[in-house]
Amino acid sequence: MTRYLIRRLLLAIPTLIGVSFFVFLSVRLVPGDPAIALAGELATPEIVAQVREDLGLDDPLHIQYITYMGRMLQGDMGQSIRSRLPVVDEIALRLPRTLLLTFASLLVAAAIGIPLGIASSTRPGSMFDTGSMIVALLGISMPIFWLGLMLMILFAVLIPDWLSLTSPVLPPTGYGTWQHMIMPVTALAANSIALQARMTRASMLEVLGQDYIRTARAKGQYERTVVYYHALRNALLPIVTIIGLQFGTLLGGAVLTETVFSWPGIGRLLVDSIGYRDYPVIQGTVFVIAVGFVLTNILVDVLYAYLDPRIQYR
Amino acid sequence: MKHKTKRVFFVLGMVVSLLVMAWQPVVAQEGSTLTIASGTDIENTNIHIVTSSPSFSVLEHIYEPLFSMSPEGELEPLLAESIEATSENTYEIALREGITFTDGTPFNAEAVKANLDWVLNVDNAATFRFLLVVGGEPAEVEVIDDLTVQITTATPFAPLPAHLSHGSLAMVSPAALDEGSDFLATNAIGTGPYVLGQWDRGERVVLERNAEYWGDMPDIETLIFSVVQEDGARIVEIEAGTVDVAVRVPPADMSRLEDNPDINVEVTPGLRTIYIFFNTTKAPFDDVRVRQAVNYAVDQAAIVEALFEGAALESTAPFASPIFGYSEQTPYSYDPDRARELLAEAGVEEGTTLELYHPTGRYIQDALVADAVRAQLSEVGLNVELRTLEWPQYVPFVRAPEEENEVQFAMLGWGTPTVDADYALFALFHSSEHPPGFNGAFYDNPDVDALLEEARSTLDPEARLAAYDQAIATIWEDAPWLFLYSEIQVTAIRNNVSGFVVHPDESLIATGATKE
Numbered sequence: 058m059t060r061y062l063i064r065r066l067l068l069a070i071p072t073l074i075g076v077s078f079f080v081f082l083s084v085r086l087v088p089g090d091p092a093i094a095l096a097g098e099l100a101t102p103e104i105v106a107q108v109r110e111d112l113g114l115d116d117p118l119h120i121q122y123i124t125y126m127g128r129m130l131q132g133d134m135g136q137s138i139r140s141r142l143p144v145v146d147e148i149a150l151r152l153p154r155t156l157l158l159t160f161a162s163l164l165v166a167a168a169i170g171i172p173l174g175i176a177s178s179t180r181p182g183s184m185f186d187t188g189s190m191i192v193a194l195l196g197i198s199m200p201i202f203w204l205g206l207m208l209m210i211l212f213a214v215l216i217p218d219w220l221s222l223t224s225p226v227l228p229p230t231g232y233g234t235w236q237h238m239i240m241p242v243t244a245l246a247a248n249s250i251a252l253q254a255r256m257t258r259a260s261m262l263e264v265l266g267q268d269y270i271r272t273a274r275a276k277g278q279y280e281r282t283v284v285y286y287h288a289l290r291n292a293l294l295p296i297v298t299i300i301g302l303q304f305g306t307l308l309g310g311a312v313l314t315e316t317v318f319s320w321p322g323i324g325r326l327l328v329d330s331i332g333y334r335d336y337p338v339i340q341g342t343v344f345v346i347a348v349g350f351v352l353t354n355i356l357v358d359v360l361y362a363y364l365d366p367r368i369q370y371r
Numbered sequence: 372m373k374h375k376t377k378r379v380f381f382v383l384g385m386v387v388s389l390l391v392m393a394w395q396p397v398v399a400q401e402g403s404t405l406t407i408a409s410g411t412d413i414e415n416t417n418i419h420i421v422t423s424s425p426s427f428s429v430l431e432h433i434y435e436p437l438f439s440m441s442p443e444g445e446l447e448p449l450l451a452e453s454i455e456a457t458s459e460n461t462y463e464i465a466l467r468e469g470i471t472f473t474d475g476t477p478f479n480a481e482a483v484k485a486n487l488d489w490v491l492n493v494d495n496a497a498t499f500r501f502l503l504v505v506g507g508e509p510a511e512v513e514v515i516d517d518l519t520v521q522i523t524t525a526t527p528f529a530p531l532p533a534h535l536s537h538g539s540l541a542m543v544s545p546a547a548l549d550e551g552s553d554f555l556a557t558n559a560i561g562t563g564p565y566v567l568g569q570w571d572r573g574e575r576v577v578l579e580r581n582a583e584y585w586g587d588m589p590d591i592e593t594l595i596f597s598v599v600q601e602d603g604a605r606i607v608e609i610e611a612g613t614v615d616v617a618v619r620v621p622p623a624d625m626s627r628l629e630d631n632p633d634i635n636v637e638v639t640p641g642l643r644t645i646y647i648f649f650n651t652t653k654a655p656f657d658d659v660r661v662r663q664a665v666n667y668a669v670d671q672a673a674i675v676e677a678l679f680e681g682a683a684l685e686s687t688a689p690f691a692s693p694i695f696g697y698s699e700q701t702p703y704s705y706d707p708d709r710a711r712e713l714l715a716e717a718g719v720e721e722g723t724t725l726e727l728y729h730p731t732g733r734y735i736q737d738a739l740v741a742d743a744v745r746a747q748l749s750e751v752g753l754n755v756e757l758r759t760l761e762w763p764q765y766v767p768f769v770r771a772p773e774e775e776n777e778v779q780f781a782m783l784g785w786g787t788p789t790v791d792a793d794y795a796l797f798a799l800f801h802s803s804e805h806p807p808g809f810n811g812a813f814y815d816n817p818d819v820d821a822l823l824e825e826a827r828s829t830l831d832p833e834a835r836l837a838a839y840d841q842a843i844a845t846i847w848e849d850a851p852w853l854f855l856y857s858e859i860q861v862t863a864i865r866n867n868v869s870g871f872v873v874h875p876d877e878s879l880i881a882t883g884a885t886k887e
Contacts, residue, residue, distance in 0.1 A: 096422070096498045107496040140415045140572065141556040150572065206603045213611035225611040230604050231597070232574060319599045321573035329412070329573070 062359065069351045076347040077129065077340070081122055084339050090114075091138055091334035112138060112336075125340070134344075135337035139330070144341040147326060152345060154232060155322035158314065159307045161242045166249035167300060173250070174257025179284055181262060189254065196251030201310055205244040205317035212240060230319035241318045245310050249303050256299045260292040267291075293364050301357035305350050403592040405868065405881055408599040408614040412573050417555040418541050419490050419497050424877035427538040429576050429596050431878055434541035434561035437464060437483070438532050440790045442639075442874045444695045446532055450478060450542055450562065456830050459527045464535075466518040470585045472544035474560045480514040485545040487512045487522075495552070499539035502789070505531075527828035529835060533695065533791035538878070564589045564882050574598060590870075590885045609634060609863045615886065616871060618879065620861040622682040628863050638682075639860045639873040643786040644690050644795075645734055647727070647744065647853040648812040650778045655725075660717040662850040665780075666703035668710035668751040674743050675856050678736045683856040688843050689796065690785070691857035693875035696792025696826070696839035700847040702854065710751045721752035728758045728781035730765045735858065741782055744853070770806045773813060780853070781811065788876055792839045793827045800846055812851035819845050 092109040134144035177186040213225035273283045312324035330338035361368045413426040418434045437451035452465045470478040490497045491509045503510045508525035544560040559567040565578035578594040599605045602621045609617035649656035671685045687699045729741035745755040787795040804810040826838035862873045867887040872880040
């Protein structure tokens with residue numbers, strides 16, 4: 058197992074080098090000159106040239122890439138064009154906030170989505186099943202930014218209005234207290250809840266139709282034991298895969314959620330930097346997100362082995 | 372089963388009571404804190420380097436320029452006391468006495484020279500360096516005595532005080548300048564009514580009142596510029612009362628906010644004019660009748676009403692009304708019959724195909740406006756094809772030199788941050804500014820050239836106004852542009868706040884604000 062882990066981690070290195078190269082190239086292929094973005098459209102050619110030189114954008118691409126990789130190996134991602142602060146600092150400031158949002162949403166989604174899916178699967182075709190699957194469909198269909206704004210209007214404007222409060226029930230935007238988290242986490246989790254509920258239901262229905270479940274029932278075991286002990290464990294594999302993938306989707310969704318709720322995380326940093334053609338920050342942010350993806354994938358693979366003893370890694 | 376239900380209720384009860392105990396009501400900060408929901412964070416704290424209006428809005432509370440331009444377009448001395456022309460291209464500026472930067476460095480002639488030279492130094496790559504470059508030559512700054520500075524320009528240059536009122540030329544402590552760019556990017560040491568309290572990047576900037584301020588002490592102790600990017604979220608914030616001011620209200624939300632008794636919606640004319648220029652060197656737009664015909668054929672008022680819900684102003688001059696030198700012209704009336712007549716006179720046949728270039732996503736509703744123009748011109752028998760380009764490709768395209776220039780007519784916008792007509796007219800209509808300059812119309816009228824030169828070389832405001840008046844009337848008649856509209860700014864302010872000023876140059880000024 059340890060050897061497997063080491064091998065996977067080593068294999069991740071070429072992936073990440075590939076990612077860094079791809080990002081490096083793609084930000085430079087997008088039309089728009091960061092020197093002009095930084096200096097503004099009014100700047101004289103003289104100033105634009107000076108800015109370009111300062112940013113090292115005069116060098117040939119391969120030299121720029123080598124410089125960039127050389128610095129990366131020393132843990133230096135360069136300096137933000139916009140704020141002139143080290144990219145590492147910019148990311149270190151914001152990454153924990155995004156992770157907080159992402160993990161909270163993942164937990165909430167799993168805590169609601171999986172039980173909902175199980176409950177539906179044990180009563181297929183019932184009112185409860187149909188109802189919860191309709192709700193799940195809604196959850197998948199609702200765009201995050203729309204749901205976010207609706208929540209905001211509800212908790213910050215409408216409810217205080219109905220109750221004649223002088224202040225909103227929840228702070229509409231920002232970051233800081235646990236109250237700030239409720240709406241963004243709800244908005245971000247809604248989609249995953251729905252997806253996990255549907256996935257759990259499908260996976261459970263398949264397992265519940267198996268012979269060994271009938272055997273378990275025939276032995277006279279409690280229905281609860283059958284469902285949670287025998288069925289769920291075997292149904293978990295696809296669910297874990299989905300959760301792993303969801304982590305990535307949630308990181309992506311965090312870009313939208315962070316924008317709507319002014320949550321100062323890495324997603325918004327990325328969006329702002331793209332608008333500003335802040336190459337070093339774009340590269341750094343995408344790289345960190347890619348690392349997150351790769352690590353999650355490895356983690357999911359490792360979890361497989363725990364969930365299903367038939368899977369062994371060498 | 373009963374046992375289990377009990378347990379569930381117990382846990383639920385615990386959770387609810389924990390929540391209740393931990394509940395802190397969300398209250399807007401009381402007293403003398405003013406919170407402004409701004410759309411964008413500041414770029415950094417170096418006022419000589421930043422270029423966006425949200426950055427200037429924040430930093431102009433910390434740094435002050437020599438002169439200030441009032442929202443009414445009046446130039447007033449600020450850190451300077453007066454300016455005088457000692458020869459035709461030399462200006463002597465007397466400075467206010469007894470002012471110190473918040474780090475204790477005295478404000479004096481040396482400080483002014485240090486700042487202007489910093490901006491002029493090409494190595495520092497300051498975008499607004501061009502404000503101090505006249506006739507292609509950088510201005511020369513000399514210290515006469517402790518409180519007198521002399522500025523010499525290559526050619527006479529009346530708009531100099533207006534240029535010195537621009538935020539980018541505000542005064543930074545020379546000691547801070549010596550620390551270098553990295554220091555300036557996160558530290559702000561000026562002479563202004565506020566000091567930088569805290570900058571939570573991407574979140575908010577907190578300013579605290581400068582207890583030692585030399586001028587009128589502001590009433591508000593703490594100013595918070597909170598970054599709320601999403602339009603809808605800013606609206607929710609102002610409705611909920613969690614912020615006192617919300618910028619950039621979308622036109623669609625205006626009427627709803629106006630109905631709210633707790634909120635005032637303020638409409639301020641902006642400094643950016645949107646226009647479509649004609650390439651006057653190419654048929655058919657080398658004929659003034661065709662250019663006028665297009666002006667008659669397009670219903671600007673309808674475009675403003677339909678596409679902006681009134682949140683724009685039909686152009687009555689080649690630049691917006693708050694700018695010094697503005698002279699109101701009668702807009703070309705919407706008269707398709709007159710347009711058809713003029714086109715027939717000029718020999719333009721029905722069904723002539725023209726190409727209209729326009730950017731997309733650069734100005735509010737830009738692509739829709741271009742399409743509206745296309746539709747209206749088809750009414751008078753012109754077949755307009757739209758050519759859409761992304762902004763980074765667009766700029767070099769419309770500014771291509773004459774021999775390579777393929778433009779027939781194209782949409783652009785022009786802001787005038789100095790609030791002075793020289794900036795608005797010289798670059799756009801003087802014959803020395805043909806592309807790659809900004810005079811994309813290749814407009815060339817010796818009378819206008821002479822008037823624009825005269826207006827920039829005399830300090831007498833009356834004489835300048837008279838020259839601009841004549842120049843604008845001529846330009847209006849010559850119609851090198853399809854005159855469209857200028858943008859306006861819509862700001863929502865809670866009605867317990869008074870004295871908050873939205874400047875036409877998009878700055879937000881809280882110095883004179885009070886809050887009940």
